[in-house]
Amino acid sequence: MGQRPITFLRQVVALCTYPNLLDSPSFPEDAKKRARRILQGCGGNSLGAYTASQGINCIREDVASYIERRDGGVPADPDNIYLTTGASDGITSILKILVSGGGKSRTGVMIPIPQYPLYSALISELDAIQVNYYLDEENCWSLNVNELRRSLNEAKAYCNPKVLCIINPGNPTGQVQSRKCIEDVIHFAWEEKLFLLADEVYQDNVYSEGCQFHSFKKILYEMGPEYSNNVELASFHSTSKGYMGECGYRGGYMEVLNLHPDIKGQLVKLLSVRLCPPVSGQAAMDIVVNPPVPGEESYSQFIKEKESVLNNLAKKAKLAEDMFNKVPGVHCNPLQGALYAFPRIFMPSKAIEEAKAHKMAPDMFYCMKLLEETGICVVPGSGFGQREGTYHFRMTILPQIDKLKILLEKMKDFHIKFLEKYA
Ligand SMILES: Cc1ncc(COP(=O)(O)O)c(C=O)c1O
Incomplete structure (x- = not known):
């Protein structure tokens, strides 16, 4: 989804994996300190034990x-x-x-x-x-x-x-x-x-x-x-x-x-x-x-990377909620946390009948149509359980904001056409 790894985490794991890098000037001292500590806790000072x-x-x-x-x-x-x-x-x-x-x-x-x-x-x-x-x-x-x-x-x-x-x-x-x-x-x-x-x-x-x-x-x-x-x-x-x-x-x-x-x-x-x-x-x-703390060499980069990911997720959570709630026949609770939207879709009875004729759960039918028509893959609510007679799907908010906007627009257009088709 384009999210870059947190540099400090990868540096420490790299140092632990290949301890010769502990002599390299390309790695910060605080990462080396953590890697040495972890290696000292390992049998033979090796991640391989x-x-x-x-x-x-x-x-x-x-x-x-x-x-x-x-x-x-x-x-x-x-x-x-x-x-x-x-x-x-x-x-x-x-x-x-x-x-x-x-x-x-x-x-x-x-x-x-x-x-x-x-x-x-x-x-x-x-x-x-x-x-x-x-x-x-x-x-x-x-x-x-x-x-x-x-x-x-x-x-x-x-x-x-x-x-x-x-x-x-x-x-x-x-x-x-x-x-x-x-x-x-x-x-x-x-x-x-x-x-x-x-x-x-x-x-x-x-x-x-x-x-x-x-x-x-x-x-x-x-x-x-x-x-x-x-x-x-x-x-x-x-x-x-x-x-x-x-x-x-x-x-x-x-x-x-x-x-x-x-x-x-x-x-x-x-x-x-x-x-x-x-x-x-x-x-x-x-x-x-045990991430970098204020005063350590890697702190500012670490906190910048961490906050950038979390701030973006917060923006995407709001974006998904707002966009879904603008679509007729869709209701989405606020995405207070985690990484997913789980909107409710109100399906026309004709669509439910057609799903049954295909021996599919109605929300599975909906998700398959969405996949076929837009290439967007979401998971039907029936995969997670839901109250009888209600239909949902789950999608992640992981795509980059620009892509997520396009994706949500496509889903909106699909949903409106779906409603028209089965009205
Ligand atoms: C609620 C919940 N618990 C556990 C897991 C599994 O996590 P892990 O990758 O740490 O096994 C997931 C993964 O999506 C999850 O959503």
């Missing part, structure tokens, strides 16, 4: 310091940090140790609808029970505790709901949860003894004024020891999103809280089966949590 299954110690320490800074001083213990192969790997490992039982006692996993399909796929792979709770589209895709309660109570009749997954900021829906909402969810999890799984990979991607990212960990602590000593929580972050977009490095971490020591033992055993996460990904994760 396996690391501890939980990840390199000094990087886990950096992750813990990052979390403490992010959460205004709430303590983080490196022993609770596990480096992972992207967030996906952490989510998989945690779900693996949580799923058990048979028949009505099989583990139920509550997931938002619409959801990021990793969750439904994993639940299916692990033979767990998917328990849907619906986000409230009329209220900017917010999460309502009454809906959580409805979903949990219904699920108790056929499974043992033990896990509650939250994606904040949301994919595909782009909402950023308010502090109050997070408190309500934590209280609910505490009451119902649910294991909270907080997917926070978009924590740097918050755009709307008045919206702020609050980590579940921070709010949990601020609610007091009754909560912070009891609620089991795993939260996830990644190198894939934010301003970095380094998804190919497969870097990530998870922080776990209130896990019984025996369960932690099982977790480490499980993680050791895959030996260790990619070491270059661990190094990339280190730079995300």
Whole structure:
């Protein structure tokens, strides 16, 4: 999509990968300092050696310091940090140790609808029970505790709901949860003894004024020891999103809280089966949590690059929202965060009938027509789940602004013609 890599991150990974470059005058001292530190944490001072299954110690320490800074001083213990192969790997490992039982006692996993399909796929792979709770589209895709309660109570009749997954900021829906909402969810999890799984990979991607990212960990602590000593929580972050977009490095971490020591033992055993996460990904994760600070040589370039990506994303989020809402028969909630628009499309009944005649979900039919007529590829809402009778699609806001404008214009023209054709 034309986004340039963050120079400092690539410099450190390059130095770690080929340490002869540590003698090169082309690299800044602060990048060399970080590379030396990472290499000292590696077996044989080399990225090519396996690391501890939980990840390199000094990087886990950096992750813990990052979390403490992010959460205004709430303590983080490196022993609770596990480096992972992207967030996906952490989510998989945690779900693996949580799923058990048979028949009505099989583990139920509550997931938002619409959801990021990793969750439904994993639940299916692990033979767990998917328990849907619906986000409230009329209220900017917010999460309502009454809906959580409805979903949990219904699920108790056929499974043992033990896990509650939250994606904040949301994919595909782009909402950023308010502090109050997070408190309500934590209280609910505490009451119902649910294991909270907080997917926070978009924590740097918050755009709307008045919206702020609050980590579940921070709010949990601020609610007091009754909560912070009891609620089991795993939260996830990644190198894939934010301003970095380094998804190919497969870097990530998870922080776990209130896990019984025996369960932690099982977790480490499980993680050791895959030996260790990619070491270059661990190094990339280190730079995300330990970037240049004011006074360091690379700081000004780093902050310029970071802000340029995030400011552009914020502009594109607003542009997409405004453009979609000008199209008749389309409604788009504000893109408060993450990297996607998820507009609702109101489809004429003739189009729905034709889709059915083609044995296609109506929004799939719409997306295929869009692809055939414009070359633009978006994902039908049915791929993420949506309320019965509603239709959506998801598209990313990653293209460069000029291209995004052209793309949105084309989509508008397509939609108007589509409405005319099936009126
Ligand atoms: C909500 C959410 N969680 C997890 C992931 C997976 O991230 P990773 O590349 O770190 O495995 C994604 C990727 O799109 C995502 O949107």
